[in-house]
Amino acid sequence: MNSEYKADFGKFKLTAGKFYGDPVRDKGPDICGSETKKVHVILNYKNKPHPIKKPIRCKVDGYTHLYTLIIRPDQTYEVKIDNEMVESGNLEDDLDFLPPRKINDPTVRKPTDWDDRIQIDDPNDIKPEDWDEPEYIMDTSAEKPEDWDDAVNGEWHYPMGEWKPRQIDNPNYRGVWPHPQIDNPNYSPDFSIYSYENISVIGLDIWQVRAGTIFDNFLITDDEVYAEDFGDETWGETKGPEKEMNIKQTEEEQERERLTEEKYFEQRFKKKLERKKESGKDRAVRNTIKKEEF
Template sequence: MKIAPALLSLAASEVLWKEDFSADGWESRWVQSSHKDDYGKFELATGKWNEIKGLKTSQDAKFYALSADHKSFSNKDKTLVVQFTVQHQQKIDCGGGYVKLFPSTVSGDDMHGDSEYNIMFGPDICGYSTKRIHVIFNYKGKNHLINKDVKCKDDELTHIYTLVVTPDNKYKVLVDNEETASGALEEDWDFLPAKKIKDPEASKPSQDEWDEREEIADPDDTKPEDWEKPEHIADPDAAMPEDWDEEMDGEWEPPMVDNPEYKGEWKPKNIKNPAYKGKWVHPEIDNPEYASDDSIYSYDDFGRVGLDLWQVKAGTIFSNFLMTDSEEEASAEAAELLKLMEAEQAAKKAEEDAKAAEAGGDDDDEEEMDFDDEELGDLDDYDDEDLDDIMDEIKDEL
């Protein structure tokens, strides 16, 4: 029997670590850091409009520091896929939704914001300006942020975040199993010095040596003889007022007006510069400090997954953590999660529709008043006592 290549790939893949909170005793698998004594607490909760269990932030304006260890592994010569779900039940306004992948040397008891990690990945939201997916790699002891602005989701629904790193120094970021960013690690992060630098021995030539002017004034153009006209002239239609007394008021002068024949400052017309050489570009040379590295993607040791973050308003649920060496494995699991997310979206809409119907029903339930124009007739036909009786009846109806 011939086995499909996709099935062979799945059979050969390895789940490096997984946590969906379907097994009891999550408290024994996850360690609360004691580096500080005022960290926020996580609690096990189910999602809003779904039954997905996960770790939920429970206290506002808190730092959180919780982690779980796993069997140490290296991703050298292997694909690494990191995937998890995030649901911001609180419609988050400022806070992190990312995970950190630590080496096994980091202790869960002492994990904190300055603990060195290998990779940080996931959504981060703060106000209107920051709604991005962090993809940060530690390279030779320094954290490097991605140069792209990769947008994250900021609604109240569950979303899947996936990072794929491959041995050819390539990466992909997926949201809800759809690619949102991809490329080469060397190009989208500043891990290495630039391959080329400006030649320090070169300098911009003088204009006589390198003319950058696309156009120049026409040397053969001359100013017309009748060009020079004053900008303002005496108003030819003005007349001295009849009551003007030159002995008392002085010599009368007509007011000045704009000269319709004034042409402004003369300038010769432009022509193409016959000496134009184009914009000068500083020549580059190979950077002597650059050295390629085909192992940027690789880490010798992964051993702990941590939720080390800050939230102004609590209510985020983290779940369905997966680390594997197979994109197919992660994609298959994401496809199953998407089914739950479709049901979640339908449940959210049903709830919103029910609330809208209930709000509209309040108006429908109000009794209509038993008065109309025909019954009331012309109000001018009523005296004050009759009008008072009518108003009393209207109040009773209300």
């Protein structure tokens, strides 16, 4: 797949025949601005979509890239970009197909004397009763922002706040209370999560602000080695020439821009010269008229 724009969303769906409301598998990059550059992997289980919980970053450089999703009978998966593994794991662990194996024991509560405060007020830091001070004091721990402009924002002053005792480490801190776990009675393993029958249709789901996203060379197979070889024989053979072509096109575009700029200034110079000539003729005519009148 190739996309060079800042707001594109492209997925391909593998289904048994219906494009909408029944996607079996969704996979593809989602690009929006500088923040969103992720690969979606969404599997359907019992008529509900389940996205992968791990973040997978897609490549955004204007070149074509090869995306591969592998699902194995041992309930594991692998995501590859350009025939290199970028993420892998267990389907049950990384997608919420099933209820969790363990849950918090509902019969157990955190002890009332369990102290999980990391820091506490210093009991020895007490404001004197006769201390004469305004309601608010300067927060000397604050720092002047790096982008503060005195000429625009005025002179920077420490923010004012109420007096508070300093903080110290809590000597009674016991850490986060570990809630005891029990087996989830609603959990039941399913060893057929990986299996999808009758994959017969490929659908494209694309949202983009400008044309330019390209899909090509789809392959559905149960042979991982063949899939990798197929990628090397297709994308692998064209990635080099594609970059060379891009460099050549960039150089040609730069040359066109240079020639256009030269032509622009050349035309401006010619017009300026023509104006000077016309101005010279006008002066000559005026001088001739003055002489005749004289």
